[in-house]
Amino acid sequence: MDKILQLLGLATRAKKVVSGEELVLQEVRSGRAKLVFLATDAAKNAEKKVTDKCSSYDVPLIRYGTRQELGKAIGKDERVVVAVTDAGFARSFAKLVST
Template structure:
């Protein structure tokens, strides 16, 4: 997996305002059906990981684990981020292909 590719795509999605970051907000978007893809950092707490993966499973939202919170944050020009939700089908599909 080329981390630069998915990170720059995520940055693009961020500039297009098609993402939301943070655990609570992401869960809200999963519930509302707006989240098309969840990116979870591999170093998220066990609690957060379980909560997010359970939600994704209940609502059939794909969830991908990425290297760490710093990479996730860096991709969207922020500090460390543990959970990022993509709200756009196009970006989500493309990211899924890059992260497989």
């Protein structure tokens, strides 16, 4: 498992992660989502909805991993979209992605 998925698991254990399309969109709208992960194998309609919402609310979006990988990292079944609600974790993810 790579560092991004490991950090996602750590953020989950710290209760700083929300998963599921509707819950993530709710977090984006409320301003609590600091970063959103979208699975690379997401359906087109889910991809468009999440991408549009993140861009209109200025929330960084990272396309990363498959739905199985994202789900496994947070200890759940398949997850297409995951939001990180902590600014510190979001900065850590941004550093990992940029390197």
